[in-house]
Structures are given as C-alpha cells and as structure tokens.
Amino acid sequence: MIESVSEKGDKKHNRKGTSITNKTPKNKGKMQADATVADQYITYPTDNGILNQSRKQCEKLIDKLYATGGKEGIKPRTYRREIDKAYLNYSQKKKKRESTHRKMTRKLLECVNRDIRHINKMLDIFESKGSRFPLKHPEQRMFWIINMA
Numbered sequence: 001m002i003e004s005v006s007e008k009g010d011k012k013h014n015r016k017g018t019s020i021t022n023k024t025p026k027n028k029g030k031m032q033a034d035a036t037v038a039d040q041y042i043t044y045p046t047d048n049g050i051l052n053q054s055r056k057q058c059e060k061l062i063d064k065l066y067a068t069g070g071k072e073g074i075k076p077r078t079y080r081r082e083i084d085k086a087y088l089n090y091s092q093k094k095k096k097r098e099s100t101h102r103k104m105t106r107k108l109l110e111c112v113n114r115d116i117r118h119i120n121k122m123l124d125i126f127e128s129k130g131s132r133f134p135l136k137h138p139e140q141r142m143f144w145i146i147n148m149a
Helices: 002-008 047-068 080-091 098-129 137-148
Strands: 010-013 019-022
Touching: 047 080, 047 098, 047 137, 080 098, 098 137
Parallel strands: none
Antiparallel strands: 010 019
16 A cells, blocks of 8 residues: 555656655554554543533533523522532542442432523523523534433
C-alpha cells in the first residue's frame, strides 16, 4: 500500500521546470492496525452514565429557561454540586457494590425527575404568558428523549 502511494508521490517543480518526485507520502491521520483498538475517550454507555448526562442536559435547560424568562422569581434547586460530587465519588470506585450502584441510580433518577418537573413548570409559565416557545428544536428533542427514557 505504501509503495503504491510512494510511486505516485507528490510532483514538485524546480526552477528549471523539470518535475521532481517525492518518494515519501504525506501523513493523513493515524492508522489503527487492530480491529479491537478503540480510542480512549469513547466510554462504554452505562445506565448511570446516561442518567448523569441527562441530568446535566436538564440542568442546562433549566438555566436557559430561567435566563429566558427574565430571571423572575427563585431559580429552581437542582442540587448539582452535591450530585456532581456524589457521582464523581461513585465513578472513581474500581469495584462498585450492588448497593452503591443501586443508591447512585436512585439519586440520579430522583434528580432527573425533579428537573423534569421544574422544566415542565417553567414551560407552563411561558405558555400562560402567551410568549413564544423558548426551546429550539434540538433542545425540544433532547427533552423529549429524556422524558421517554
């Protein structure tokens, strides 16, 4: 494969106008030689990982809705610092017991349910005012997916 690329080579012209072929091909990314090789930044989707991602998405939606609504009233509580700390502590454990896994799943489910209720209340306020819908299509789709899961 390398020989076929190097035969074509890059043609360069010198001052006299004659072409000079370059024998080494240019690098175009990295090659993974084994089918079992995977990039490190790709994580296996665990249920608690997916719940944590959905919790963070809900918190972003709450922040956006609160800012779009003119920051009226009290911002809903999400307890994000406590849950972030608890999830980080959970995810750093090498061996997770069934009880810690179950407790973390319950905490994350409670947070997601609480955030969904807050988002629904905030959207009802927008509807009662008669203002236009504050969420864009990708945000609506993400909220719908979180509700369905």
